[in-house]
Amino acid sequence: MQALILAGGQGTRLRPLTATVPKPVVPLVDRPFIAFMLDWLRGHGVDDVVISCGFLASGVRNVLGDGSSWGVRLRYVEEPRPLGTGGAVKFAEPLLDERVLILNGDVLTDIDLTAQLAQHERTGARLTLALIGVDDPSAYGLVRLNDDDSVCAFLEKPSPDQIDTNLVNAGAYVLEREVLDAIPPGRNVSIEREVFPTLVDNGLYGCSADAYWLDIGTPERYLQATHDILDGAVRTSVPDGYDGRNVALAADAEVRGRVVGPAHVGSGVRVAQGALVSGRTVLGRNVEIGPGAHVDGAVVLDGAVVGPHATVTNAIVGPGVQLGARCRVGEGVVLGEGVVLGDENHLDAGARVFPNVSLPDGAIKF
Ligand code: GDD
Numbered sequence: 016m017q018a019l020i021l022a023g024g025q026g027t028r029l030r031p032l033t034a035t036v037p038k039p040v041v042p043l044v045d046r047p048f049i050a051f052m053l054d055w056l057r058g059h060g061v062d063d064v065v066i067s068c069g070f071l072a073s074g075v076r077n078v079l080g081d082g083s084s085w086g087v088r089l090r091y092v093e094e095p096r097p098l099g100t101g102g103a104v105k106f107a108e109p110l111l112d113e114r115v116l117i118l119n120g121d122v123l124t125d126i127d128l129t130a131q132l133a134q135h136e137r138t139g140a141r142l143t144l145a146l147i148g149v150d151d152p153s154a155y156g157l158v159r160l161n162d163d164d165s166v167c168a169f170l171e172k173p174s175p176d177q178i179d180t181n182l183v184n185a186g187a188y189v190l191e192r193e194v195l196d197a198i199p200p201g202r203n204v205s206i207e208r209e210v211f212p213t214l215v216d217n218g219l220y221g222c223s224a225d226a227y228w229l230d231i232g233t234p235e236r237y238l239q240a241t242h243d244i245l246d247g248a249v250r251t252s253v254p255d256g257y258d259g260r261n262v263a264l265a266a267d268a269e270v271r272g273r274v275v276g277p278a279h280v281g282s283g284v285r286v287a288q289g290a291l292v293s294g295r296t297v298l299g300r301n302v303e304i305g306p307g308a309h310v311d312g313a314v315v316l317d318g319a320v321v322g323p324h325a326t327v328t329n330a331i332v333g334p335g336v337q338l339g340a341r342c343r344v345g346e347g348v349v350l351g352e353g354v355v356l357g358d359e360n361h362l363d364a365g366a367r368v369f370p371n372v373s374l375p376d377g378a379i380k381f
């Protein structure tokens with residue numbers, strides 16, 4: 016089975032995490048995000064994957080290579096300029112089989128694609144969308160279904176008065192290649208806005224899934240995905256690496272303080288005496304947590320240093336960041352790669368600091 020992953024978006028909502036790393040390969044717990052997708056796809060018989068890249072394409076290729084480390088054949092198509100979701104699929108057409116699974120490249124899920132493929136076959140659909148129930152459909156593509164699972168309306172980013180169901184497009188669909196005949200080449204096309212509506216009552220079906228599902232495209236949801244993976248809420252192999260205290264601890268990590276599981280502690284990490292790591296935290300490779308520091312529910316990426324008595328709570332600390340003593344980094348804050356905060360800076364409420372910015376001691380008190 017073949018799959019095409021759409022991974023050409025700029026990931027603007029995840030900046031500054033995605034300022035230097037393309038969204039598909041942003042590290043999530045212990046691997047580039049898209050590796051979770053490749054595992055999931057492989058589990059449903061996919062062995063041939065095409066990745067549609069635009070922004071920072073070489074970054075994706077450098078991390079994922081030919082796919083051999085992930086057990087699939089990987090090929091890349093690179094648009095000269097962003098063509099939108101429909102334009103990107105059209106652009107990849109020469110590489111596509113008659114029937115292909117198309118995946119949005121920012122969704123962490125364990126939806127049963129095998130069941131979806133079986134339904135697609137049974138109904139004779141031209142396109143079958145996986146559907147998932149969400150609390151607020153306004154940020155997604157809302158889908159109204161008939162009793163026979165055919166779609167009677169598709170509304171991308173519906174307005175409040177249009178919302179009468181919680182079912183949305185999960186960003187995983189089976190497509191018959193002939194659907195692409197209707198898409199003009201070389202033009203920016205949104206498959207959600209320009210193609211799905213034309214297939215209503217014309218071969219578009221939905222397959223409701225009861226599964227874990229999360230679009231990881233914002234800092235809040237990225238942290239949520241991290242916590243859910245550590246909790247074992249989504250089917251992945253991450254918890255397989257846990258010890259008796261639910262901590263995945265690299266053999267060469269040096270923990271003198273306390274790490275409360277579930278947590279992931281990468282290779283070369285040092286947690287100093289008196290430091291506390293809790294609340295479903297991920298420490299990337301070679302991270303240093305200083306004496307008396309407290310890291311709670313956070314993601315601290317490779318090579319970052321958290322100074323003595325600093326606190327990091329539900330925040331994302333980019334690779335190589337240095338936090339001075341007694342810094343406080345609070346809820347939803349994202350620090351880009353290489354940021355340096357002098358002693359006693361206090362950031363909170365989703366503040367975002369762009370890569371390589373340096374702040375002197377005590378510059379910000381939120
Ligand atoms: N190659 C390429 N080129 N990929 C693109 C482009 C492009 O021009 N534009 C977007 N993508 C990729 C993104 O990288 C992402 O993986 C996927 O297509 C979807 O784009 P998003 O920008 O993340 O869309 P969204 O989250 O607002 O909405 C989409 O996903 C929802 C589910 O998460 C829609 O498909 C909704 O209908 C759906 O409910």
Ligand code: MG
Pocket residue numbers: 119121230232
């Ligand atoms: Mg998205």
